[in-house]
Amino acid sequence: MTVTDWFGLVFTVVIFLLMLGLYIWVLNPKNKDKIESHRTMPLDDDETNSEKRDGR
Numbered sequence: 001m002t003v004t005d006w007f008g009l010v011f012t013v014v015i016f017l018l019m020l021g022l023y024i025w026v027l028n029p030k031n032k033d034k035i036e037s038h039r040t041m042p043l044d045d046d047e048t049n050s051e052k053r054d055g056r
Contacts, residue, residue, distance in 0.1 A: 001009075025031060 026035060
């Protein structure tokens with residue numbers, strides 16, 4: 001196997017382990033409240049600093 005093959009193999013295994021760890025963390029019931037608190041973050045209409053300066 002060449003260096004490129006080894007790099008691809010190691011990279012794939014590392015990404016797989018990171019995704020597996022992320023799934024375990026997200027689906028763990030004790031983290032539910034922490035994750036649910038961020039559920040509506042993209043929909044929040046908080047004013048930004050530029051909006052406050054413009055007076056809108």
